[in-house]
Amino acid sequence: MMEVAASPTQSVLTPDQISKLFYRQQAHQYEVARSNARARKAKLWRLHDALVRHREDIRAALWADFKKPAHEVDISETICVNSEIRHAIRHLSSWLTPRRVGVRLPLLGSSAQIRYEPKGVCLIIGPWNFPFNLNLIPLASAVAAGNCVVIKPSEHAPHSAALLRQIVGECFAPEEVAVVEGDVDVAQYLLSLPFNHIFFTGSTGVGKIVMQAAAQHLASVTLELGGKSPVLVDETADLDRAASRIMWIKCLNGGQTCIAPDYVLVHESVHDALVQKLQAWAERYYGLTPAARRQSPDLSRMVHDRHFQSVKNLLDDAVGRGGRVAFGGQSDAATRYLEPTVLTDVPEDARIWEQEIFGYLLPLRRYTTTEEAIGYINARPQPLSFYIFSRRESYIEKVIRETRGGGVCINECALQFFNPNLPFGGQNASGIGKSHGESGFLEFSNARSVARQHSPFPSTNIFLPPYGSRLMNLALNWMIRWL
Numbered sequence: 464m465m466e467v468a469a470s471p472t473q474s475v476l477t478p479d480q481i482s483k484l485f486y487r488q489q490a491h492q493y494e495v496a497r498s499n500a501r502a503r504k505a506k507l508w509r510l511h512d513a514l515v516r517h518r519e520d521i522r523a524a525l526w527a528d529f530k531k532p533a534h535e536v537d538i539s540e541t542i543c544v545n546s547e548i549r550h551a552i553r554h555l556s557s558w559l560t561p562r563r564v565g566v567r568l569p570l571l572g573s574s575a576q577i578r579y580e581p582k583g584v585c586l587i588i589g590p591w592n593f594p595f596n597l598n599l600i601p602l603a604s605a606v607a608a609g610n611c612v613v614i615k616p617s618e619h620a621p622h623s624a625a626l627l628r629q630i631v632g633e634c635f636a637p638e639e640v641a642v643v644e645g646d647v648d649v650a651q652y653l654l655s656l657p658f659n660h661i662f663f664t665g666s667t668g669v670g671k672i673v674m675q676a677a678a679q680h681l682a683s684v685t686l687e688l689g690g691k692s693p694v695l696v697d698e699t700a701d702l703d704r705a706a707s708r709i710m711w712i713k714c715l716n717g718g719q720t721c722i723a724p725d726y727v728l729v730h731e732s733v734h735d736a737l738v739q740k741l742q743a744w745a746e747r748y749y750g751l752t753p754a755a756r757r758q759s760p761d762l763s764r765m766v767h768d769r770h771f772q773s774v775k776n777l778l779d780d781a782v783g784r785g786g787r788v789a790f791g792g793q794s795d796a797a798t799r800y801l802e803p804t805v806l807t808d809v810p811e812d813a814r815i816w817e818q819e820i821f822g823y824l825l826p827l828r829r830y831t832t833t834e835e836a837i838g839y840i841n842a843r844p845q846p847l848s849f850y851i852f853s854r855r856e857s858y859i860e861k862v863i864r865e866t867r868g869g870g871v872c873i874n875e876c877a878l879q880f881f882n883p884n885l886p887f888g889g890q891n892a893s894g895i896g897k898s899h900g901e902s903g904f905l906e907f908s909n910a911r912s913v914a915r916q917h918s919p920f921p922s923t924n925i926f927l928p929p930y931g932s933r934l935m936n937l938a939l940n941w942m943i944r945w946l
């Protein structure tokens with residue numbers, strides 16, 4: 464078992480102190496904006512090296528927060544952030560280079576370029592489930608783009624939040640980047656300040672509150688939200704591969720992952736075989752018996768009692784309405800433990816089909832035709848992630864073409880998150896805007912158009928008043944048809 468600090472030392476600022484911090488950043492923003500690529504890369508390296516230095520502390524903080532296994536911490540927190548930082552460092556000079564764009568014939572003699580400028584002072588509000596990953600990846604993008612930043616991590620992972628404050632404090636002056644710990648009241652106070660951009664990761668319901676608050680100052684927003692991410696398994700799928708990946712990513716982080724497979728749509732002809740494979744992989748990963756699985760060091764706990772109870776209620780409701788526990792089902796409220804659980808034959812009116820599960824429950828639904836499966840997905844809010852297991856190229860293409868949502872991942876789970884060359888984010892209910900790599904940099908940048916006239920005899924002379932000259936009419940007639 465891992466060594467942890469007895470309790471984190473939370474630093475809570477008063478509204479007055481938060482305001483002062485914000486206005487200090489506002490005053491300092493143009494100095495940060497002036498920094499060149501070299502200076503920004505140096506800042507990113509500082510953050511990168513601090514995470515390497517604090518690797519064990521990060522593991523300990525997450526163990527204290529919800530018993531997250533140390534290796535999962537490396538895979539899904541520290542490595543993700545550092546690979547994003549290195550990606551940003553590799554590409555920053557080219558991202559910052561103004562992009563020349565062409566001009567149309569009527570504007571001949573002028574030139575045009577796009578410059579990516581920082582938005583200014585940005586607010587990052589993070590969730591508890593990946594407190595380093597989901598606060599620091601946006602931070603890396605914001606720093607690369609030349610912004611000042613306030614981060615408000617979640618109060619539900621207090622050890623992580625306190626360590627985040629310490630790490631950020633080691634890397635940045637508070638007038639450039641600061642972590643403000645606290646709960647909903649602190650978040651709401653921050654939202655009342657005129658930030659230039661708000662990057663929020665969390666639930667869809669709170670996302671709406673954030674967007675409303677942003678509207679008061681017309682701040683731009685990135686919303687990385689949740690929802691139900693489906694898995695589709697057809698009759699040609701490699702069931703062993705499918706089960707191994709579904710079970711792994713479902714159980715990562717205690718099932719408390721926005722891109723976790725939420726439910727499985729499986730072709731009726733392979734339904735029972737898939738259930739058996741899921742059980743086999745769960746036993747292989749976490750132990751052969753319920754008692755062994757309860758002792759497994761590789762299963763996180765639900766983050767707090769309320770969340771444990773809400774996932775447990777989904778299980779009880781599904782079973783109460785006639786759903787069948789094919790595997791798992793045990794729980795222990797005292798330790799917030801819930802066994803990885805596969806559910807079948809869950810009736811349509813069960814609440815598990817309505818809300819994001821965010822825990823160890825995996826319900827399966829049978830489907831008969833592809834149209835039926837696509838229809839089911841499209842009748843619901845657009846998912847953040849969508850997993851397809853199949854060996855038929857035409858089937859995969861059809862399903863991608865006929866559905867919508869954030870990322871798609873074929874014959875694996877979660878790959879779409881780990882590649883910084885891919886934009887990450889949802890659509891409507893699952894999010895607005897994209898993060899990671901260049902997409903993240905653009906999210907924190909204002910694309911500024913710079914047009915310049917070079918010609919001593921600009922073509923725009925033709926369009927000056929008084930209107931109606933012969934040349935002007937000729938030009939307009941020509942432009943309306945041909946340009």
Ligand code: NAD
Pocket residue numbers: 588589590591592593597615616617618645646647650651654664665666667669670672686687688689690720721819821847888889893894
């Ligand atoms: P949450 O929405 O409850 O909280 C997120 C943050 O918002 C926290 O910092 C919290 O203090 C703050 N907050 C909560 N209520 C608020 C309010 N009324 N006003 C202002 N701020 C408020 O989310 P959570 O429970 O921390 O995280 C779980 C959710 O996040 C899930 O829905 C999950 O799918 C989603 N999520 C999405 C992504 C993604 O990248 N799309 C990643 C992780 C989690």
